[in-house]
Amino acid sequence: MYINGASAISPLPVFDAMASGISFIPGEGNRLTATEPAYNNLIDPKLIRRMSRVIRMGVATAMDALRQADVSNPDAIITGTAYGCLEDTGIFLKRLVENGEEMLTPTAFIQSTHNTVGAQVALLLKCHAYNNTYVQRAQSFERSLQDARLWLTEHPGSSVLVGAADELTDYSYGLLERFGLYRHQAGGEGAAYYLVTDTASEKSWARVDRVYTLFDPGPQELQELATTLEQEASGQIDVLLSGEEEMDYNADQYAKVSSILGGGLSVIRYKKYCGVYPTATAFATWLAAWWLKAGKVEVEGWQLLSPRRILVYQADPSGYHSFILLSAC
């Protein structure tokens, strides 16, 4: 599966990376807010007024990925989101309580469903193709990628728009912070979309070789999968884009995976740039694709030339583990 267009919005300013490059500065504070572009140039202002931040981020990155790949109407739109459209959900529920379950306005309700981002993209494109949204906590993006791969297997020569989006609102931040989620690493948010096909082109950024997921694996299961990946990559994984946080609950598992993947492996922790959120692997995948396309990994003064393969690994505290292996085209 080849990435022919990729776009991301995250706390790290990457949306305009093609024009201005990326300055890798870790986020400060306990809550990282996405650096959003000026949407008026990307989305019809008449439509923006109804879109909450997560919808704007999702739609803007989807349109940007399509533009890069020079695709006007994809054959499928697949989206992953764990939290969905939280802002509108909050507005709708607040009004529900305040108005005694009467006189509810439609916009917040319509925009609060989890599939709103994918639906808005389809509406804007007037695209009647397959459209699906996966809501599976920290594997929402991975499930979307797997579905994209299945679609391409069943429909050779087609193109799929696949991505993920999640937002952090004042209310959700307050709740999750109380649960201790952001004790060691800041909360985050973001969106990323990719235009993928089953064949390479001159526009290709990178190839997605493997997407594996595990739930609550034991040491043996984790070892077997890491070993499989290492063998499938012929020992050529140069960088591990690790979801490990400070004082991570799964530190042992991250250490185990990196030790199996070999001594020459460089480990880069990505959550200090985007914060903690369930679909952060979509941002990490964008970073991996960006570096593979550039033929160079460059971050905070460290550099690696001609990376061959990059593995995105996340071991979420909820027990969901995911591995996304990408290689240079």
Added chain:
Amino acid sequence: MNREQLVEELKQQIIEQLNLQVQPADIVASDPLFNEGLGLDSIDALELIVLMQQKYRIKLANAEDGPKIFQSVDTMADFILANQTPQAG
């Protein structure tokens, strides 16, 4: 509140309720709200019905009257003035 004040209040409320990216001065009270005017659509119509109920305590008896009532800010103001229940006291 006189009619002029009501028209200005309505403009402000429509902007807030529908999150329009315009200023009250940009809305001409006699211009159509839907299609060629402000470009509102059916979802906005539902928002305006709720606005009418919440703010002015006026419930639309017949849905068929909607297009006439919500034709412009002027027609909305006329309808409110004709149907608003006087405040007690």
